[in-house]
Amino acid sequence: MLGNSGCTITNSSNNLIGTSSIPIDPYLDTLQDNGGPTETHHLLSDSPAIDAGNPAAPGSGSDACQTLDQRGIARPQEGDGAASAVCDMGAYELETGVFISSGSQQSARILTSFSSPLAVLLLDGAGQPVQGEVVTFTAPASGASGTFSDSGTNVTTATTNASGIATSAAYSANAVEGSYYVIATGTSTAGQAELSATNFDYLDADLSTHNVDNGSTLPGTFLCDETQPDCTSGLVPDADAAHDYANDTYLFYLNHFGRDSIDGAGMQIVSSVLYDDDPSDGTPFTNAFWSGSLQQMVYGNGGNFAQADDVVGHELTHGVTDFESNLFYYYQSGAINEALSDIFGEFVDLTNGKGDDSAGVRWLIGEDGTLLRDMQDPPVYLDPDKVSSNHYYEGDADSGFFGDNGGVHTNSGVVNKAAYLLTDGDYFNFHTVNGLGIDKVAAIFYEAQTNLLTTASDFNDLYFILPQACTNLIGGAEGITAGDCSEVQNAVDAVELNLQPATDYNPHAEICPQGESVNDLFTDDFESGLGNWTASWLGGSPVSGAVAADYWSSQTVFAAEGTSSLWGNDFTYFDGSLPTDDDSDDYVFAMNSNVSLPVLQTAYLHFEHSFGFENDNWDGGWVEYSTNNGSSWTDIGSMHNDGLAYTGTISAAGDNLNPNHQAYVGDSHGYVSTRFSLDTLKDEDIRIRLRISKDSIGYDLGWFVDNLRIYTCGDPPAHPEPQTPTGTINIPDPDFVWTEGEVGATGFYVQIQDAQDNDLHNAYHQNNGGLCVAGSCTLDPGLILANGDYKWRVRAWNIGYTTAPWSSYMNFTVDVPLPMLIDPVASGNPYGTTPTFSWGRLVGEAWYQLYVWDSSLNPVIDGTWQDANVVCSGSTCTVDPGLTFAEDSYTWDVVTWSITYDYPGESFVVSLGPPEMAVEYNSTEIVDGDTTPDSGDGTDFGSVDVSSGMVTRSFDISNSGTGILSLNGTPIVDISGCSDFTVSTQPANSVTASGSEAFELTFDPSGVGACTATVSIANNDSDENPYTFDVTGTGTVAPEMVVEYNSTEIADGDTTPDSGDGTDFGGVDINSGASARSFTIVNSGGAVLNLTGTPDV
Structure with missing residues (x-):
């Protein structure tokens, strides 16, 4: 069929051809996704192409139609309205079938009627309604189900009308809770429709509704719970409405997403009505809000907000947002927060079967109480419908943090418009969006809310998140297709979510040029606390009760990525409390350690941040660096390279300690990013600090910083490849040889592991001219390897400190003939200070070298030659080195004349034994733990004149053990309980075996009467630690x-x-x-x- 026959053609049978002046209109719908690999045109119901194909059997050749249409679906379809099955002409063959008209996805309380009957639409293959066909509706025979009013059973029938619609009798839920499907089938029309239904009891929602009765104390007087669906039965209309609509909101989330209440875990929904924030002012409180701190709903005594189901759903969705994305209520993240509440609030309104949902009020927020916004046409209420709208609130410097938190209620109109377009479809801003309906759109926004949005997500993020949310749901229970996701893309394009409302409104700095790798030298996303930093004061002082660290803290309310960010306070605590006193302050947050910058490649500082400093530039923040371990600091502002630069100068009109300083001032409008080039600091060790300077009056949001990094950009070098050792080697200390790879690599990491994957060597080696020669690199790692299996690998580090991937492992085996070491051995008891060394004799070996190393690998015996004829007898060789060994752990080995390599083969421990502590006075021992002083052991100092006398006695700490007695207390001898006793002379901190150390105690009474003190000496004697005894003395007057x-x-x-x-x-x-x-x-x-x-x- 040709729609225009103005060209020369040859006609043949079954062609439909008009004339050039009167062409045949094929009546095609727009090109769209009807399934299959490509988009197709849908034939409209009166298209002459319906049933106009060749009547020959599909796929039979000649001019017969293909077996499958362009979507890959079999054709023709039965019931096309022709006497026999004949193909439609074109790429798409409209299916006949049974389709849902209305009544699906309803909920009803058990043993009550559903709000709407069930209805289906029957179409024939030409897309024409089928009239007069009987349709059977069948609910489940058991479990959660229902009954039809005409039959009294779970089955009923209805006949289609002229529009092809069959509507069931009234349908009621049975006594069983649960979700299920009612199946609708026609008599002759192929296919079936599945209408979903849910039976519930109010017990599913945990409701608690209260009356504040024009007061301000929350939650107020309890009125009703979920067992009282009518609440006050008209006595308190706001309470009745709030209670009912809270249940509707609960059911919407339950039925669509399986979500159990606000937190998803069944939390009680508390609602308080008739609240007045200031009953004394005589003005009603015209607002409604979700209290995140109290976790309840609050409705004012003005504005009739509790009477508006969309407002109830809106505010309760703020609660859902608190538990999910937790979008920060500021600029675009706050606008998305508000929009989600509008969207889900309106979806509750449009699906609960209550109130006026006609076209004229369909997308109004608050139409049942106080009109607030129009989601279909936001400019009606001076809200933007796209980012470039002149209604977009860009934030005024004079309003700062107080301008509706950056226009959250205004700029939500952009996202609201997108939700309207996606749900109902429309043409807007040069984009056509085909509507997807409430169920699909709700699923897409819920996926974004629960899995993709973060606290700081902005419109640009949402531009990518909504299509991704749609893609995540393709093929799921919602029936979302790839074609639906194209509509999502059309919607976000139409409202310009990817655009900025003004040039450089939210500038972002590129980390590295596209295609170049990022090579981090330092990163901190603040997810693991603030351990890399220290807060301090440069001027002023904290408010009463605060310290410097209170002004720099980790917060989870506003993070560019992850959940945590750094927050620099512009003088308000984040719980909303304000200080009791103040002055001008200058406080910093500095890195604890240096970062070494490369010699030849430029490094960068990059971070994401959002700030709101007090309006009129009274306060501000900036960044500084130090190249001398923090002794002095320099402003980094002149090194700005990309993203947001300093936004102004701190005012000199107030009492700020840094007037006229360039800084970040005013508002950033949400998260931005900044990059500074550290090109002039090559080969320096630097550290960074953030600095805030504020005057003595006022406050604002402060400075949030996230994902701070110091790094270079560049490609890693070519891979080096291991060469030797490989295979089996008979030396224990091989050199390691590899190809250099890319010439000019700064250095190489070499990793050597044993058969159990333990690292024996894993270190960086500088390529300083001697490591690599003519493309070959050689390393002596200083290892002496035992016989066994090993593997090693290498990777390069280039001049930009860019690490290349590891090479593949090279395996090798060490097999060196060595004597068997007999004694001393690790499994033996600790050895004395004069050990002897024994090993097995090797046949034919005339000389041996004995090596012994201490725990620090210092040689104790460094390869002393031993004549086998002298030290060996039979099969055993024994050497007494004649040395006294200190208490330590040692490693030793023996090598032969023919193998001249040091080899640590066996370990042993030399121990002098335990110490044994005693305290004596004139050779009389004072028993450890003695609490009864007496004159015999010197612990009773007797009577001493208060005015003129003092007594000093000397005591000895003796060590009768074989090990060193360590006196490890601070002080060494501690005395407590009576200040008249003091340690006048402290002993040394250790006592050698069989040695002693003296200390002196002095009793100088300050008053008349007895005084007792406890002496305590911490030590390493395991059974007398600490060593304690009491001393006493009496002060007298002569x-x-x-x-x-x-x-x-x-x-x-x-x-x-x-x-x-x-x-x-x-x-x-x-x-x-x-x-x-x-x-x-x-x-x-x-x-x-x-x-x-x-x-x-």
Whole structure:
């Protein structure tokens, strides 16, 4: 058939040809994916090409049609409307069959009716509706199923109308929960339709709805749970609606994705209505929101938001986003967050069978409460429908972080428009998008939400993510095809997700030129913490209770890749709390270690970052480098090479400590990337630090940094190839030889392994002119190899520090005749300090060399020659080297006259034995753990005068063992419990075997009374560690003696008696007289006065 016969043709039978003036219209649909390897044209129902092919049997030759149509499907189809099966003309043969019209993917509570009856469409092969055919609807005979109102059973019939549609009687769920299919079949039309249905109980959704009653305390008074589907039965309309629509949202996610509640694990959905954030201001709270911290829904007492099913679905989807992609609520990632909520909220609205879903309100958000947005035509509400729209909110520097978080509610219109185009189809911005319907589009966005989007995904990411999400679902239960994914691509192109709203709005720096490999010298994606960095202050001080590290932290809320990023605080804690005091601050986050840059190749610094610094350039951040281990730092800004450069200058009008400094200021509008060239720093050891300087007032988002790397770009050199050793060799220390590969390689890694894949050598060797000559490289790794099997390989490192792949392994075997070593051996007990060495005698060998190495591979016996006639007797040779060995582990071997290579063959240990510690006083041992001091062992220091006395005693630490006694405490002798005791002299930190070390304790009482302290000495004596004992002493005050006569003191030492103090008795008659006087001994001191003479006076 020709649609235009204006050319010269030869007619033949079965051709349909019009004239040049009146051509025959073939009535073709647009070129599209109807299945098969190429796109095809669908014949419209009134096309003259239907049943116009050759009536001969398909594939019979001549002019007969092909057996298969262009899609690879058999033709012709039965029931084409012709008396016999005749091919359609063209590449595509329309199938006859039974197709779903409406009623599929419904949910109903057990023992209740589904909201819509079940309906199917019957078409014949010409695409024409089939009228008058009986259709049988059959639900499962057991398990989750239902009954039809006309039959009272799980089976009913209905007859197609003039439009080819058969509609069942009302259908109700039985008492069994579950999902299933109702099968619809025609009497004569081929095929069947499978309508999905789900029976549920409210117990599937864990609901808890509350009334805040115009207050601000959440969650408010409990009203109802999932067992009360009508909640308050009209008493609190907002509660009834919020409760019902929360269940609708739960069911949408359950039925479409098998998701059990917001978190996917059955969490309770808590809803609070009639909330007022400030009841005292007299103004209702006109908003609804999902509280991520409280994990519940909140509906204000204004705006009727709880009455809007799409708003309920919107806000609960914010909860789903929290548990899945966790898109950061900022600029484009926040706009995607908002759009996902609009999309799924509207899908709940359009599928729950409630409210007005007519064409005029089909894509409005909040039409049942407060109108907010139009997803079909976003500019109606001044929202953009494509990135280049003049309604796109680019963010104003004066609004900074406060401009709707970067226009999240405005710029969501771009993604909303894409969802509308994908669902219903339309022509927009020079692109035609054929609609896929709610089920497929919901599946695509859910795949993006749960598996592809990350916290910082932007529109450009979404441009690639949505087609990828579609591709991931091809062939799945949703019925998504490659053709559907072409429509997804058309939609993201139509709304320009891959474009920038303005030049350099979100610039990104290329890591390396296309085709060049990236060779990292340092990378940190901050997924494993901040161990590579240290935070510190240069000026100002942290707020009260904070430290420098609080201003640089790891966060999981906004990462360019993975889950974590570095966050530099612009003076607000991320939980939203604000400081109690502040000043101007200058704080940095610096690398702990250097990175060595190559000599001849340029290195780069590259990182991804997003920042929001306080508006009007009051605050800012920049990058610095150091080439002297952090002693001094230089701004790296002049080395900017690609991506976002510094965006301005810190204001000098405030009190910022770095006025007029070039920095990143203002907002980055989400994640960008930056590259600095380190070309002028070749051969330097550098480290990087990030620096933020802020004034004393205000705050903003701060600085997020991710995927920081220092690297070079370049291709690896050609592979070097191992040459020798290979096969079996009879020497234990071979050289290793390989081809150089690409001339000019900086160096080579050489790896040598034993048969158990243990590395014996794995190190880098610089190609400094002596390693490789004329394309051949030779290395002596200094290994002495035991007999056995080995393998080795090599790889190159070029001047850009680019590592080439490893070569293949070269295998070899060492087989050297060596004496059998007899003693000492590793399996033996520790040896004393004078070991002897024995080995088996080899027939015909007249001389042997004995080698012994200590644990550091220092030679102790370095190849001393031994005459077999002297040291050998029978089959055994024995040598006493006459040396005293220190306590250590050793390796030894013996080689013969004919094999002159050092060979570490056997190991042994020399041990001096354990130490044995004791503490003594005047040769009297103080028992370890003694808690009863006495004078006999010197631990009771007795009474000491407080005012004038102190006692110092010397103690000895003895070691009666054979090993060194290590005193490893800090301090060596520690004393605690009474500060009047001190260690006045510390001992040495080790005691040789049979040796001793002295220490001194001093008791200097500060008050009257007993005082006890504990001495503790940490050591390596296994059964006396630590060695402890108690010491005690008593502080006293001395007596004060006075002799008085009649209260008059007689001075001590008075040699001049007088009558005044009674010491002059005057004259007394020697014959008859006697004079007696009474004197008093007075003690005015603080201690007992003991009269110690004999007699007392």
